[in-house]
Amino acid sequence: MKLTFGAWCYAMADNSGAQPRVTAIIVVFNGERYLREAVDSIVGQSFVDWELLVVDDGSTDQSSAIIRGYEQRLPGKVRLLSHHDNRNHGISASRNRGLAEARGAYVAFLDADDTWLPEKLSEQVSIMESDPALGMVYGRTLIWHSWDEAADCADFHYPLGVEPDARYEPPVLLELLLQNEVQTPTTCNALMRSSLFATLGGFENSFRLMFEDQTFFAKALAFAPVYVSGRIWARYRQHAESCSVASARAGADEAARIAFLKWLNGVMADQGASFRIRSAIWKVLARETWKANKRSIKRRLQR
Template sequence: MSNKPLVSVITIFLNAEQFIQAAIQSAIFQTYENWELLLVDDGSTDGSTAIARKYAQQYPEKVRYLEHDRHQNRGMSASRNLGIRNAQGEYITFLDSDDIWLPQKIEQQVEILESQPEAGFVCNPAKWWYSWTWNPEDISRDFVQKLDVPHNTIVQPPRLLLLFLQDEWASLCDVLIRRELVEALGGYEESFRGMYEDQAFHAKLCLKSPVIVSSQCWYWYRQHPKACTFVSHNIGQTYSTARQKFLNWLEEYLIQQKIQDTEVWKVVQKQLFPYRYPLLYRMSCRTQSLALRVKRLVKL
């Protein structure tokens, strides 16, 4: 029996036969040995169900296959919550079915949290991975995201949330979370079936708990046409409507949780302004554009 804490890895998938095997292998080949992998099927109709079942049969003590009642498609948040309910680990982490980890990911993140009991979770920058295609035009497109917060030290709430609200493309791809924190937050918001399901949960995390932001990159976020939005396309959801829904939800959550941080409220209202007052927003943008042109002319 290992004296190292058990880590529950949750991978949700829907019709992911092209990439899921690489994701599973990257979990199996971790240098950290005390882990379990929960493969949560969100109603797949392709070969990914058979692939997941095969790994569960091959590694019965390490890998489990889960699905919703009657093999239903319940969405990303409900699928993550199914994994959370069945997880047995002291720590919980998520690996998307089209992404991969570097071998030392779990070992290093556990070491960080074990040495920093104040932090409820640790997060790392991810590599935006285009070069998996081996196309010459994609080779140079890879980059590691930059998180504009202090690294390798405790970051108090809500600083990370403010960063993500003001930078729509910032995200928490790679997190390891203490189980009690996930349970205290009630897991994922199941009203978010596709886009912004991660952001809603991460907003709750960043409001509640101190975090360690590591400078290391162990998560490769595969870029391809079906990435991340596989459910959203099925339900006709666009980025703009998804973001508006998220911001409206966040405003209600702040009220429910009695969050009174003035900076958080200011940023949320600023982000909501274009959706609630589109005409005023367009007018203000035109005014700013005109002022900039006048300023340039004056300099000439």
């Protein structure tokens, strides 16, 4: 029997009092242009045991109104959240706001301009439940240009940097990530066990732009077993307004990486990380600082 959209919404909302298996979190800041497409990619998952928390980070457009419409159609499944003062606090603080309200055994994030493929949650939950020791699973992310018919670049995905469809013990993936030899577990792709956030903490509020995702992922890769899949589960939309494009345009990537490494060094010390982890950070931080200083001296001499 084919369900109408109204009947499907009723079926989805009927078990709203139960604890969901997955909490999906979207942070939106003036993201009305792509927001419906992001939300629809969650609503359209083949795995239906989820809740969606959308954190409005001080938007002045119609983002909140869009989500209120989903709240009405899917009561108990979709919830709109905001900060206490309704102001902009940045993506890290907003993700933490969502985490504070999450009820699921697993957590997955989606940026308001990206989308999930329909089997993402079904396949990822299956992997996580087959190995209770796993802290996280991630796969390939499609670098998505073709959403724009005028794009002059083809879609692609970055190499994973490791053999796919395998479990990795910590801190192997962190060491490779520090060397830029492995794809980072993108926030739109990864599925994490909620207990990992309870153990390691969430995102660092002071990181409002670049490397904000790695303030959590680095901790996860340092301490938790992770499964890396060869499957593509998410599409990462490429456009001129994205945070990564804005940072590269401003020439801020190098300074942001050094700030992240300094922060990570302190966090690993506080959490009692092994000498293996600490020394890997020291080596990369020393190299990146030396390269930055060398470029700075060269620029001064050229004036």
